[in-house]
Amino acid sequence: MLASAARRAVFRVPCPPLCSRAPASQPARFNLPLRPPVWQRTFTTSPPRLDNQPNTDPSSPSPLSPPKRTFRRTLGTALKYSLYLAGTTAVGAGVILSAIFLHDAFTYSDEHIEGVPVSPLALKPERGGPKNLPILQRYLGDFEDTINTQLVEKPHLVIVGGGWGAVGILKTLRPGDYHVTVISPETYTTFTPLLPSAAVGTVQVRSLVEPLRKIIARLRGHLLNARAVDLVMSERLLEVETACTNGHPQRIYVPYDKLVIAVGSTSSTHGVKGLEHCFQLKTVTDARMMRQRILDNFEAAALPTTSPEERRRLLSFVVCGGGPTGIEAAAEIFDLCQEDVMRYFPKICREEVSIHVIQSREHILNTYSEAIQNYAEGKFLHDRIDLIKPARVAAVYEDRVEYTTKDADGKTQTHAIPANFVLWSTGIAMNPFTERVSNLLPNQVHKKAIEVDAHLRVKGAPVGEVYAIGDASTIETSVVSYLLELVDEADRNKDGKIDFDEWEIMVHRIKHRVPMAESALGEVRELFNAYDKDSDDALTLNELAVLLQELGNKITALPATAQVASQQGKYLGRKLTKHAKQRDILAENGMLWGPGSDEAVTGPFRYLHLGSLAYIGNAAVFDLGKLSFMGGLVAMYAWRSVYWSEQVSSRTRALLMIDWIVRGVWGRDLSKL
């Protein structure tokens, strides 16, 4: 029922004349009560046609010649304009194509290059630091031209990671302010939200990646294809291990003036055994491996040596986790079966498919609004996608997934689903480098990420030198840790108590220090009264401590999403640019480094939630607060256009558009490749 509503949504769009051709490729599937065709509506006096076809033969005689002539004239005019439009479009296309060819002809270069100046320090770095490793003081490209040579003297900004956060910085930095280095084990950045689509071939993995070298070219930056492993904060040295697959990995120190940790996260195991049999969906390699396994399962199921039980196992797809990634992956697998497998594999392969989503909460998409949860669950019910909830995955084996549910009596029951494809998409955990940094700093106690202050500076690290953004970081929500500073700032009469006027000042200061506390500080008076236990119209230090403690508990941490990482990256990029612009003024006031340096140029980071969206199989949901909506194809096109507009480059934008058109015209590519 839901899907038929979804389909009708398409028909609401006014239907241009070309529409009449489209159903030809899918004959007689929709028997909607359409209005009569235009020639029947226009000429009400004409006798009803029995053959139900327009009379297009101009030579046939008719008793109703005057309206017919009008009709023919209209048709003639329409034909003339269509031909005219087609002609000019062809000419225009020809001009564009010629321009492309001409431009293309100038992209073939013939230049020879010789005698590039390279610093001896780049060819043979000196050793040093605690582990006596080579220290990368000069880069290979540092002196190849005058602009690069000038950059050598600028502060060295080192960004670890190449995801949403890192790209956010790289896109907002002004060229010429910093000597920029990106450390990434992958040489490209990935548009992660479309990975589920890439996993079934709706879009190509190559359309989701943009080489980091092209992004940093604007800043004349450097890319080291390496993995960060350790940090020596006292000497400002980052230890990295080279990530090239040929040759042997080597360790090296990269010196920095400012370091940004944007390494993302790994999947949380939640203590479940057998995750080595699961796929994850964090990189394009994951998507490519998933795609191969899915198509391999279908090829194996199409073999006559496969027993019926084995066929059912091969065609059973299990997704652990009912968040957006898991839901989208399940929906995309359904699409693949429905639109492509159906046409090219023996039909029995389609019939035996089963898709299962195991969710630990009561509902899927549990961070979205209730209406959206219901809509998505209804859609999945209609598509016969099996929702298992609430249930917990107990273990994953090579040939099955075991999960537990509680029955009405609260007893735990164990079930098993045979499967040859399991996707694990639940929660995040620290990756080894983040863990190492966290362990280096005694005041870092968070288990899932590095704690940063509202200026995104790593807590406990030398102030203004080390930042962390994205999934790798979490902004501290503890207000009580600022107790003494807040009292110091707010207690104007120095009586050791906070009266209401002073409380108002303090609220202002809290909002400045921890912007995320803003929503919890709504009713200033009520809050004050609630914690003023002795009703003396003033808060003692003890009362204040309780208030701030409970205030901190109310703040929810920012989610580990691309949106947060991207905003944090852009914020940091803009801050670093401002910092560079005001370098002289800051230096005059002795604030170039250290505490207060960041505060002098910009306020704390404020997150602006732009909404959440998810694709649920030829339909999509948008959680935008009051503007939330959900629906069929129209919502799906809207979902695509949002992601389309967020692309990192015009190249990926063009490729994505092409992928979507190619899927429409030729279907998904079924090559096991």
Add this chain to the structure above:
Amino acid sequence: MLASAARRAVFRVPCPPLCSRAPASQPARFNLPLRPPVWQRTFTTSPPRLDNQPNTDPSSPSPLSPPKRTFRRTLGTALKYSLYLAGTTAVGAGVILSAIFLHDAFTYSDEHIEGVPVSPLALKPERGGPKNLPILQRYLGDFEDTINTQLVEKPHLVIVGGGWGAVGILKTLRPGDYHVTVISPETYTTFTPLLPSAAVGTVQVRSLVEPLRKIIARLRGHLLNARAVDLVMSERLLEVETACTNGHPQRIYVPYDKLVIAVGSTSSTHGVKGLEHCFQLKTVTDARMMRQRILDNFEAAALPTTSPEERRRLLSFVVCGGGPTGIEAAAEIFDLCQEDVMRYFPKICREEVSIHVIQSREHILNTYSEAIQNYAEGKFLHDRIDLIKPARVAAVYEDRVEYTTKDADGKTQTHAIPANFVLWSTGIAMNPFTERVSNLLPNQVHKKAIEVDAHLRVKGAPVGEVYAIGDASTIETSVVSYLLELVDEADRNKDGKIDFDEWEIMVHRIKHRVPMAESALGEVRELFNAYDKDSDDALTLNELAVLLQELGNKITALPATAQVASQQGKYLGRKLTKHAKQRDILAENGMLWGPGSDEAVTGPFRYLHLGSLAYIGNAAVFDLGKLSFMGGLVAMYAWRSVYWSEQVSSRTRALLMIDWIVRGVWGRDLSKL
């Protein structure tokens, strides 16, 4: 010098006004003596401009108003028409885009599928044959609709392989004549001639492949993702091993009425050790691995931990073999360095690149004409690609290639090139299945392929049941083996001698049996006289045997190219279709099977050489006999358009065009992926 000639070729094309924009992206690189700009040429009376810029400010006063007004009017008209053209083009593009969207909206299906009829024999095949394996008598899809059910009773045609030959058959067979099965370890067919381009990312690997399931859908055929391993000709059973990576490989018998072996070939090792350190370029997986290694080498070279010697080794690319594949790979690697590495990697990485081609003959492209060889060698000399010839590869090690040359005294000298990338592209050899078939038949003596007759039937196999095409096969060139049959047919007066009239009949019969002998049979009289040793104007059996023996030696075998395989596939597809059309007549005459059955419907296979072409780095060569040509970008575009027109589907054609445009606009994708 050659490349500058190549570049000038572009300027010969009449230059539309848009041309003036194109050089903006490549400033001040070409200082050709261009004619003065159009505004200077038109108004010869105007004073020479010192600022060398057109006066585009319409409000500036001028003493030469009348020509200026004309100029402005012309400009206005041109602008009006341009805007007009742009407008209508936009409208046309909008209409096309709406049509695509509308079509797209109808490609999302909602259909449920249940109760597909499947034969129990397909779900649980019976066992049998010499090894008591499951015999695939019925397929999973055989009874899913009425058309498939009808096909079950048709002759079972089994095609082993999914390359050029197999696709040639699949494209020419008429639907409904055969129950078609394709056995292929890969689920797609590959456009092999563009693999060198894919190896550096000029085109995407995905643009070169088309799923076999989409190609066989027209014939309602079946694909088994498996590898042929053995053949039981007496029971018409093909033994295959399933190729799915998950699950365990299983063996099965596939029964056939007609079998086509089109499995291609492997690379010849020529007894060289260490080929496991080499890349080959036969599949898209090869191309993808090559691409990763090439980019990995550049990333490793860009690391400061890399010593200068190691950097030179990483950037040394060695190609063994100077045939078209090797030459194109070398040219494409050069292009990558020249057009993309130059822009995004430290310049030292470009400077240290060296590309080497080791060729065993005197010249590269030795099957092409001498003019082409010289042109290609000149181009490579200009591009500083190192041609080592004549030289033989002695051994390949993990870090270097060793080769031998002969000095002036004929002494063998050994040299070594440090390298981290070696491509092996020399000659072909039998793959295991071809070798097995060859060993099964005692009269198969050829070392590199299965010998077939002029009707492409495998020699020694039951006539009309087993065919072989493409690289896996070679057409017999021995005429003397037909000696007795030829004498029987030609010796009209049965005197045991062949006089000249009878010789003319025999020549006709030879041409029919071995069409490739045609060119060697040019001068009928001269040939007769030359071998008529006793000058009695008649050939004795001995004289004839010598003649036919030497005639056979003169015939050169067909090259192992895509062109030959494709023509053979199409020939066989047409023959099988004709055979099916005339099935009733053939059956009446008892010629449905066995000797004479093929001859009754069609003549022997005749190869029509359409020419050879090769890409040599922003230039291309065409060996077309008298029409041969070579040149720069214009030839390169011609080379592309030839390959473009030969695509197997409209999908790959569109994708290729897009790839070429994307390369022109955004350059190659440098993601190590």
